[in-house]
Amino acid sequence: MYGRGEKAMFSNKEIFKETFLEKLEMLCGKSFKESTVRDQYHTLGHMVREFISATWIATNEHNRSTHAKQVYYLSIEFLLGRMLGNNLLNLGIREICEEGLLDLGISLQEVEESESDAGLGNGGLGRLAACFLDSLASLNLPGHGYGIRYKHGLFDQKIVEGYQVELPEQWLRHGNVWELRRHDQAIEVGFWGEVETIHLNGRLDFRTVSEEKITAVPYDIPVVGYKTDTINTLRLWNAEPSPYPTDKNVMEYKRETEAVSELLYPDDTHDEGKILRLKQQYFLVSASLQNIIQQHRAHHGHVKDLHKKVAIHINDTHPVLAIPELMRILLDKEKMSWEEAWHITIETISYTNHTTLSEALEKWPVRIFKPLLPRIYMIVEEINERFCKQLWKRYPGEWDRIKQMAIIADDLVKMAHLAIVGSHSINGVAKIHTNILKEREMNHFYKFYPSKFNNKTNGITHRRWLLKANPQLASLLNEAIGDKWVQSPAKLTELLSYREDAVFQHQIAQVKKARKDILAKHIYEQTGINVDTNSIFDVQVKRLHAYKRQLLNVLHIMYLYNRLKEDSSFTIYPHTFIFGAKASPGYYYAKKIIKLINSLADKVNHDKQTNDRLKVIFLENYRVSLAEDIFPAADVSEQISTASKEASGTGNMKFMMNGAVTVGTLDGANIEIKEEVGNEHIFIFGLTSEEVLNYHHNGGYRSMDYYHHDARVHRVVDQLVNGYYPVAQDEFEPIYDSLTVQNDEYFVLKDLASYIDVHERVNNMYQDTHTWLRMSITNIAQSGHFTSDRTILQYAHDIWKIKHSEMIR
Template sequence: MFHSKEEFKETFRRHLEQRDGKKDHAAAYSVLAGMVRDHVHENWEYTKKLDRQEHKKQLFYFSMEFLVGRMLGQNLQNLKIHDMVEDGLRELGFHLTDLEEMEPEPGLGNGGLGRLAACFLDSLASLEMSGHGYGIRYKGGLFTQHFVDGFQTERPTKWIDETDGWDVRREDLAIEIPFYGEVQISLKDEWSHPTLNNAEWVKAVPYDMPVVGASGKQVNTLRLWQAEPSNQPLPSSKTKDEYLQETEAISDRLYPDDQLDPGKILRLKQQYFLCSASIQTILKNRDFELHEIPEYIAIQINDTHPALAVPELMRVLMDEEGLSWKDAWDITVRTVSYTNHTILEEAMEKWEIRLLRPLLPRIYMIIEEIDRRFKESLESQDMDEKAFHKLSIIDNGIVKMAVLAVVGSYKVNGVAKLHTEILKKRELKELYGQFPTKFHNKTNGITHRRWLLKANPELSELITESIGPEWTKEPERLKELKYFAQSHSFLQDFQAIKRLKKDHLIYHIERTQDIVVNPDSIFDIHIKRFHGYKRQLMNILHVQMLYDRIKRDASYRPYPRTFFFGGKAAPSYHFAKQVIKMINTVAEKVNNDPLAKQHLHIVFVEDYNVSHAEYMIPAAEVSEQISTASKEASGTGNMKFMMNGALTLGTVDGANVEIFEQAGEENAFLFGLRSEEVMRYEKDGNYHAKEIIQQNPEIEQLMEELINGDLTGGKQHGSFIAQQLLDDNDPFFVLEDIQSYAAAHERIVEAYQDSSKWLEMAVKNVAASGIFSSDRTIQQYSDEVWQLQRSLRKTGV
């Protein structure tokens, strides 16, 4: 791209001078983004050409979320020109960080599911494999979060820039998607030929975004579909205004409110829109025979949202390509694989027949036939009625998408060892009994290129100086750092970098929220989407306990701590929104108390996203991973914190289990119930939250403060929280675990005051983190599921 800094500066200066005399940051960002985009597009086209020539298998990763974050800095990093560009810009009077922050954050995801998908795409390109993402181009994103009187409010995210954006509109590849209508079946040359009459058609227009690998040579594609009006005739039952409004809504927001039927139908539309447009495109562009599809195509569905890929692939193979059911099913179950991301029953999607059948009549017919044939295969088995219901795709007026995904795929994986075992032994036990060879584990990973090399270049440089640069390509070589865990000079450098990253976060928070933070306090960070099982409630209740103790006990003056929170609650999730209100209410009280604020500080980072995370994760000293044991499938924030030298405060849950195994339990802070204890409580029904409250004065005081409205600024603002803890018997065991959690915090404060020991523990965590690279995860997927190959050109063969 540029062979020297001087060549870059000259090219940049020339382009900037052509901007009608404008030389501000906006113009500089536009010039730089355009220069990078032009170079990336050259490699992108060359990658596509090689893929066609080499005729190798390709992966298509279907996901409702791709939380990619800002692209400019990451692309510069992967193109290996970040430092050169940064130096060149500085000499021209610009700071690269300032230009990067001109880029809007893509509104394509919410939490770990979307960030995992983004990390996987990065690893696929970096490992020089042909792997592409398929998602939706949400114009309004999830939402932009603002706080008004402590309450979360939601506004559309404005991120799309048609001028300086990274995606390219491909009108020529648009696909027509049908909804509603009536299916009419006729025989044609002994082939049952279904046609859909009086359908409502929507046009899916692809916008392609380049995914640059670490070499800068392999550039894969993230294809995002945008819903637009079709030119097909409109059914007489629908007005044009209604149709235009409903069409625009399909690609407007991520996860629309589905409490009522219109929201449920919209979600179903989104899911089918994604699956149909993607599968039609994949098969339309093939240059091989239909029976060869499993040899050249792998489709991975990321959680249950894209489970409609199974019946849609069947539809296209039968209705459009003329295959028999037997041949179409054989191809489908050798092409589709499924990742389960949850243990929670409510998250394993189910759709009512009364909604699905009229919206997708042909798809429902196919699901019905899949269910009939599967049940027929079970008839010879001696099983009880409960097991049979568990195995039913259609049951009591409901279509169970997780069951459909398992039955219609060739591989099914959980995302951490514990998660996979729970799926096999409890949540999907009956399906595992039918398909034991389908189930496997693939522990999640993160891309060290964004979360260490880019987010923490200072630590990356120290690591390279100590163990050499090979770790950047083989992150498991970070284990060599363990030999430096007792090196005084290394620990001093490590400590200086941690302090620098804390200073960077302090500056970021002061600049964006006008909040001043004590750099000498312990930085304790809890950043996740808000949900009962993730237990932000327990965290803030514990902070209130500390505050109460400071106020009543003149001898208790704890080491200063800053508790950072970040995350969003779904707009209709009233419990989670009340927890957000509680955090902001307690923060206002604690942060303005002359005594308490010397020891405790609460910072809620507004509108948490990838860009905020890039400041917060390198600065963290304590990583809050406190989900109810047996509820978190994996987690990936835990891995990012670990890789940057934060110590995990966590339950034995999800990937925490493997983090503790790798780093050693002595280098983390474990607490709380174990998964088997939680599941035993749930099975036996012998947990009683009210008894815990009566037996513990501190918890009793907390509950009185909650019920009185002291913690939420009014009784009505904490009603859903009180209901969950009292009437619903504390389903996430907050009150059971809070004393153990408080004790773990005491151990943290004690350990932190032995600086050398703390730093040694932190370095051991970094050294053990390489196994959690998404490169390792993707290589395992490729070897054991997808059978992808690297490009012959790039491996030198």
């Protein structure tokens, strides 16, 4: 459907240039000579959006006319990154644009870099959602996203004197060329108020009065599939004042309303923040569910078959209020019986669990939940009451079990429990994660609902993380095995026949060196530090959290530095250790780890005795666009979470796909990576999940035993508090205490010796160039299994029951 009539603007270079110059003057009101890079980005973005508009409309019309079942993916995060480059790639028009702009003296790369990363997410949860949208469109599956249009996203991270400083993320300050405001489809969402009971025509009805209404205005972003005619939609809701009257002061009401879509993850240390977070979650699901029902009713006339035409997926616990909200609509608006509404709700909704950490399984105090969402609380109470009656029939007299499984207990509403009871499918995101859910964390629920639980190991879109992020490697793969792997990533296994080939190995090494040069340039521009691109680039980039164990990495580097300083016979191959991570603003401990990394970097990088062999780099403001430079440059992928704590990980897959070799625990998807590449192509160390869980349940771990009996451990732990770093004496005391007084919750000291040993293997193996390159090529070859295309096809077939829906040209 592309390239017809006025849409021929990308048909050849000359027409593109002519159109570009005309559009620039029209959109920006200035001549080409006066234009800035941002003007040029704005112009090209508008051209792309105009180019795809007919197909975007046609996709929606096709889905309606064929009555195709559609999935709606609800997520509090969508970490999209920059969109221009990805859209040009997926539309197959990048080459024309690049050549045409070059003729005009414009660098397409500079134009792409002027785009802000969309500030709609934080980490793996949001990036997974973005990869899933890409795969849905690229596989011609009818699937759309619903999220919140955050004004500021998380935050921009600056490192000042080694400390994280948070600045507002201003991703929308120049507008968003990809979005289309749809005020005509705005939805009213209500909070507070009181529930009235009405006896009408022999049934009990409910309505909420004196609600405080806010308006959810949708902004639609096209999701372009790779070389397909499918363009799905990501709909983001913006919170705006409602025209309905309110008792509040108008300015106070305006501030409170706009706060709902202002910031991702507001600090919930106090009740005010808790209320805002709960508001955000209900705002997302209420606007989305009302919109879905409206669309369904408009095209089908009724909602009795909703579950046959609509699948609603909740990504983690944040959108779990979709369950009682759908019940509210079916009961109060559609006048269904409880039984009919409950059947439709369960059959429509499915849930992905992303964690085994109890603190991440949301629980809302009743004292906050009930007044803010009175009708929703009534429905949750009824769901809980009916569920507990079922439990009583199955387990009469087992009060402890029933209390443990109840949705409301101890004055808390337990969102994961609500998600399990109110959906037809609960999936984990890696084999080990799903097994832990079934056998331990959610064992009572698994025994009660065994057919609901299933596994869907995460995946990543190879189009962004290889084809776009690493064009040098993609080009080499095309030369070796052809380009069919782009459409069928499983074909990457054909590379296995090249892993012993000396010529191909040399070419792989050249690509890696070129990518390390690109990252080294970025490092120098940001930090002023020159790094050796012949050194091992050892990388750990991910959200900063204690269980992800950036601290283990730091203590190992401290050990290496001590050895290099004091033992002249000790040698290592030159290493550059690279970190990137944001700590949540209220996560005091994580921010101390960032300060520690930067204090270590200051010490190591300026030591002339050792800095030819050891460098430490912390790259501030880790984000998708920076990740696209980091993953292709990495030699070693650090995936060192405490076993059983990381549900899956997706960074491990991105590193693997770009030829990095994993150093990891037997946790999350690391286990499945090991199964794919074999023991000899991955470096595994540390406790197993069974050992960790055994310690948690039975005790027996004493961190002080390792502190007292291993001189290496003792030395680096003491250096946290003995004046080794030129900081205040108590600066790293919380870290020291966590390892000693608080008994090292994440087994850092227990695993340190094993981690040191495995890194000695890495050091030796890297110097055997042939063997290392064989390992690298094997990882690339087996990475096709970890694409989000595979994951989405499994979701589509097993959970959502949606089908391929390609339009006929």
